[in-house]
Amino acid sequence: MLKTVEEIKAAIEAAIPGAGVEFVPNPGPAAEHSLLLRPESAVAVAKFLRDDAELAFDYLSNVTGVDWPDKEIVEKVKAMRITTKTVDGVEQQVEETVEETRKRIEPGCLEAVYHLYSVAKKHGPLVIRMRTENRTDRVTLPSLTPIWRGAEFQEREVFDLYGIVFAGHPDLRRILMWEEFKDHPMRKDFVEPDDYEYEPTAHDHVLKRAQAHPAAVVASGSQRWRDEGIR
């Protein structure tokens, strides 16, 4: 019988000291909780998961990327503030608890999610995930292709669509888009190319998207029509 995710976490930590595996709960009804691996130890952990006789996660079903963009978080914080108040005619410095709204940018990341099953033991799934440090320049994660070859094309796909660089991947090239393509289209902030030149059923959101596109100004003859469409 398959152990719970917590038990697996304990097993990993027992086998690989300093693995630093983190438990990520899943609040939904599916309750498929997952383990967050640290990139440094991910390969070792993966190898353990595959080779351990009891766990035997020999089958990598699914690899995917998730984009978590930088989030602007608006929160109300209680803060202590020293204010100068005139109490009883005397100016005093008083500590005071104030509620204030703070905005902070929670840095985003790119996440790679792996779903593991065991063909030998017929159990699963175990969800493991890894996160990059940010979404721009530090986007390298270790490739798990050497452990499960099934990750080969899927990691390439994640690289293509999300831009996560998998170190140690044998052949990390674009897989779905053409070689000359520059963007990573599955990211949430990807701007689609402007080629809505003519839409018989021109919806506002389509037109808006076309308008919002930086290249929209360049588009020539259709501009007039688009203006009419928006009016």
Place this chain on the structure above:
Amino acid sequence: MLGEGILKGMAETAKNFFGSYVSKERLTTVEYPEERVPAAENARAFPFLVYDGPDWQAGLRCVSCQICEKECPPKCILIEKSKDKKPDYVGKPQFYPVRFDIDLSVCMSCQICVEVCPFDAIKMNTEFALATDDRFGGLLFSREKLAKSNEYYHSIHPTEAAEVDARLAEEKAKVEAKAKAAAEAAAAKAAVSASPAEGGN
């Protein structure tokens, strides 16, 4: 012996070859323009708009609620709501679409517009022979082209149309009954309010 399997396979094709002259099972061709496979009852091709009565503009069931426009997965519907209102089948004043376009060159025949329509106003047609060399003129269907009578709807999906009619009739009856009840109540109220007066007389 080498060649046995090949001979067995050739016997199979020979059976089909000669069988095609005697059995319908082995000659499944339907010579299309002349013969047609009878359309399945709930076959669907592209949406159309149902109207009641003789005048399509007056009888259009669509109230321009724009749910289908929003739910349409490929976004092929474009609706412009009217400024004024006209009475619908139960007599309630409703908006109507001044513009209802479906771009058949985009439509994926998924039937979601039909599913989400609360007014049974949009239904699936079975007409598929829409080949044209005019992409924009021939495939962008406006209200005029989309509007089809309820009789037409009955002719292509009899069971479903009957259900819809029953449902609408029921609703109408309900509304009418309500109205009647309301009217009666009003009348009664009026009568009641009147009667003391009468009584007061």
Place this chain on the structure above:
Amino acid sequence: MDEHLKIELGKQGIVVTTLQELYNWGRRNSIWPMQFGLACCAIEMIATTMARFDMARFGAEVFRPSPRQADLMIISGTVTKKMAPQVVRLYNQMAEPRYVIAMGACAISGGPFKQGYNVLKGIDRYIPVDVHIPGCPPRPEALLEAFMALQKKIDAQPLTGAGRPRFLDSEARGEFPIPVPGEHDLEPASNRGVWPVEIETGTKGPRD
């Protein structure tokens, strides 16, 4: 005008007319499609050639894999931006006369996938399309309808004169520029020679 010359021309006219009929009859009845499937519609295209619908009845079951020997390109499915250059090149490599049927929503306009970043919004941005058949996918019968529409179109084409089709006109170009995959999009995003001009100027725009 000289009476004699008129008679001569009339004679020639007669000759030309019968030749035209024969030519159109031959072309119409021997349309060999290219063995070329793109996506979902390809399955319905295959189904059209199969036992129940049997496109062979029209003499069109000879699916040639080589563009040199094919007459008809059935764009059966979504043309992605990655595929578009290849489609245009294949079309270019076909021998004249050649016809194009845009089969299904995706081929006509990008269809349900037109919101996608990698989907070409209609193959008629790059190559001229003879017949569009909507549907997602069109039923095999619908493809047969499109095929018959193409036959009708061929029948109406004159051999000489102003109304003659492009491939009989020595002035018209036979090559269509092949788009190049760029950093964000295909370059150019459409072929101005094929894409109808009046649409760009808005005469056929939706809100007119």
Place this chain on the structure above:
Amino acid sequence: MSSGVQTKPEQLEGWNRPPVIAPEGEGELLEVAMGPHHPSTHGVFRMDVTLDGERVIGLKPVFGYLHRNHEKIAEQTSYLASMPYTDRLDYFCSLTNNWAYALAVEKLAGLDAPERAQYIRVILAELTRIQNHASAVGFLLQDMGASGTPLMYAFREREKILDLFEQLTGARMMCNFMRFGGCRVDATAGWLDGARKMVAGLPNFVDEFEALLSTNEILMARTQGVGVLKPDLAVNTGVSGPMLRASGVDYDLRKVDHYGIYDRFQFRVPLGEHGDIYDRYMVRVLEMRESIRILEQALKDVPAGPVMDPKAKSRGFRPKPGEAYGRIEAPKGELGFYLISDGTPNPYRYRVRPPSLINLTILEDMCLGHDVADVVLIFGSVDIVLGEVDR
């Protein structure tokens, strides 16, 4: 960043890398592109093949010619609106795709389908499996140059199955039939009778197919011992479906995951021993026979009742935040949907685990050292649909 990063295969420890095959003869190597327009690539796939004579010593698959941004579109629309798009993933088996997606969403939202809907789902899925396997074999034989006859027979039966689909769902191929918590419409008694009649005729068809093909010497000579896939490698590569079972691995999600109501039916899982093309062919044929058995049982006792979970609603559907991975045994292999909900009407992340793409991972390994003509067969025996590979 978008330029590729290459790690030398030798540097990777323990990687199951494709065998390295050195050219033997003195002839020059020929670089041939097979595809994107090629009669045998079942659509717009491309293989850049390096040939030494006619022997393949290098093969690089090139994808993306049908990349239709299914996932991106799904993340921009509601849960319901993605359902018709799933039809167009593996356009041979729209109903199993529907089911897989419905299953994933049901898991995400904690819904369940009523009894009758489960039965209808099983019936439709098995019909889908039969027509898919028959057509897959037909296409394989087409690649082998059998001028279409097996494919024609397969499509003859497929048309009958599609007739059933059309009568029930209204469309031949793109059924858009299943909903979260049930099915869109109910099957009438007449439909079930028609289905029973159709299923009763199916064994004859499989017999005919087998007589035509199974012992044909040419077929055996061309397929046996070609494209061998060893079980360990198959599991490690994530191969699934008939291809995995042809390699002798007993892994059928209908038995393993107990999804739907498959536990109620008697059926066996055929396994291959050699893992070659012939085994893949035979496993498909035998699976067709098993599917017929399931259909017979399922059609016998379809219970009465509703086909939609009353809790489920199609409009304004917003699952609670969370994630779920639902998978079923689609005809081509394990079809999974991975969904992340953030509580909005649109999925935050929508991912399809395409069996076709992942089964192709091993294509290069299987083809190396074989003839060009074999490449076509091996590729055909994987049974892919490009709509699913590229999405």
Place this chain on the structure above:
Amino acid sequence: MVSTSFFTALDRIFFLLRDWLVGFLPVALRPAAGVLLGVIAIVAVFPGFFALTTVFERKGLGRMQNRLGPNRVGPFGFFQPVADGIKALTKEDVVPYRSDRIVHFLAPLVLVVTVFLGFAVLPMGRNMVLADMDAGLLFFFAMGAATELSIFMAGWSSHNKYSLLGAMRGIAQMISYEVVLLLSAVSVVMIGGSLSLSKIVEAQNSYSGVFPHWYIFTPWGFAGFVVFAIAATAETNRSPFDLPEGESELVAGYHTEYSGFKFALFFLGEYLAMFSISGLGTTLFLGGWSAPLSFFDFVPSWIWFFGKVMLSIFVFIWMRGTLPRLRQDQLMNFAWKFVLPFTLLNLFVTALWRFLGEGWLRWAVCSAILVAAWALMGRVGMRRKHFGPRSYRYAE
């Protein structure tokens, strides 16, 4: 008897027709005109036959596949080839820039001409042979050999990878099976005692009771016929030996780059080769124009000849409708390691047939040797290549 003379006249109808037509000419020109008419007949009849066959093939294949096939162009679809012809004639002729234009142009011509020449020595009826030569059979094979060159020319001149690969495959295949074709004919020549095809037919045109003395009705003749049929299929690049144009891997093989009427000529050449090789098979093994049963002797001889050719064409189509394609190595191995040894064995069996003299003994011995050899070689071959029927297990 009126009927006899009527049937004799019918048998000789082409000669009578020719003589009547030639009768209008001066005496000096008559022989030449006669030859010309004969040639015109060949050049007109076989392409017409080709046109018909394409329709029949498409219809027949359709029937095997549960469908109708072409039936809309003209009555029953019989004008289909006319339409195809007009289309091909008016189609643009694409010659790739990098191709070798002259060779590209010559290749289909060489094919058509050499294939046509083969018809000269086939006796298509009693005395109906254009050029009855002492070495007629050798001439036929010589012409057949020349077609390989045209395939090479087509493949090489196109400068296309698929074309060249297809051509190389085609030549390798054709040379392999040509040997078999030649050697299987040798056994007929050994018994028939002539290379002249009309003499070979004459040698078979006798009956025991009502049964004819066709060579197919002898053990060595039957074996020879089977081998000949295999080799003929391979020679004409027909399924299951259609590798040179193997669509699934080589697009269209050696004629990938051909369009318009040049492509049609290749098509024509392929079908004409099929007719001529069917005619040769008919002549060598099936008694040529002789009637299958002695009392059918009154039916004109040419009807029998064309009937038998048509029958073998049907078998060609039938095989195409059923069988998948072989792979190149299997094809070559099959030719050199199975068919060729078997044919050589058949040569010895044929010699044995003569030396064993009349009687049942030679029947028994020869049949036994051939059947045993076929079975043994087939089994050994299948075992060595590790293929055969399999059984399957289930996981429960």
Place this chain on the structure above:
Amino acid sequence: MASSPYFSLAVLFIAALGFGLAPLGLAWLWARMFSPPKPNATKNAIYECGLVSKGDAWVQFRSGYYLYAIIFLIFDVEAVFLLPFAVAFSGLSGAACAAMLIFVLLLIEGLAWAWAKGILTWA
């Protein structure tokens, strides 16, 4: 002269050539008069599955082809000797047949050698 089979062959040759050339000429004429050919760089490029052709088709092939050709040549020549023998076969003595038997066996030996050597295995 007209009775010579060669005359028939020559006439057939000319007719067949004419048969091949006539439609090509007709097609040329048609193109001249009505349907102008439109060569261009893409159309007349080498076809390669819709891609730009890479590398040269005229590459060096492997010698496997040549080995088969050699054996074919030898058997072709053998057939040239066998055919006259076969014609004369029915009247020949056993000794003459034995002579031919030796000749054939010699060639079969060559074939057997090639087989044993693995030449006949298509690689």
Place this chain on the structure above:
Amino acid sequence: MSPIFYILAAVTLGGGLAAVLLRQLVHAALAATVAFAGLALLYLQLDAQFVGFAQVLVYIGAVAILIVFAILLTRGSEVPKDGVFSRTWAVGLVVAAAVFAVLGWAVLASLRALPLAEAAPAATVHEIGVALVGRYVLPLEIVGLLLTAATVGAVIVALHEKERPKQ
């Protein structure tokens, strides 16, 4: 001398000349094929039917194939940039001319000694067959031996070491 002879001679010599002169190797091979065909026709003109057809079978059917294979196997399709003629082409030409002069002179000198035309001798295939295993049985066996030896020799020469499959 009939005009046919001149036509055939022209075909043969033209083919030979083209074979020697054409730059593209495949063209040269095809031209050589024309020369072979012309020779076969000359044999027919000389009433040697069997030899004529055998010439076609062997030369066009087999030797020409061998030659084109050899061309493809040695990358012969490309025309070398630095010319196709040997540096010592002049010497070769002179030698060839000299040889032709000697031969021609010999023919012309013995013109009177040459026999006149005779009735065509009948050389049926049957006679050839009888002669083959009769008078010429020894050469036949020797040729058989030679062919076998040639097979073995040519195969060994052409066989690539690496290509030899393991036993």
Place this chain on the structure above:
Amino acid sequence: MTTPLAGYLLVAALLFAIGLAGALVRRNAILVLIGIELMLNAANLNLIAFWRYGPHPERLTGMMFAIFSIAVAAAEAAVGLGLVIAIHRHTNTTDLDKMNRMKG
């Protein structure tokens, strides 16, 4: 010309000379072999011509010689071309001039 034989002999001589020239003048080894084949064929033509117009045509001497000669020439071509291929494998050229240079 008094006798047709002379014509054949002259054609044969000319063909022989052409073949010789080809063998001597061309650089490509395959073409040299083609030249040699032409020379052999020229000899064959002589044989046949002498048989046809010679004293004892019924004895088939010339014809038989020609047949054997064809066989020998074919064998020669096979071995010769095989050699060319073998040399090409080692020197990567079929150019005789270059081969000479490599040898030296």
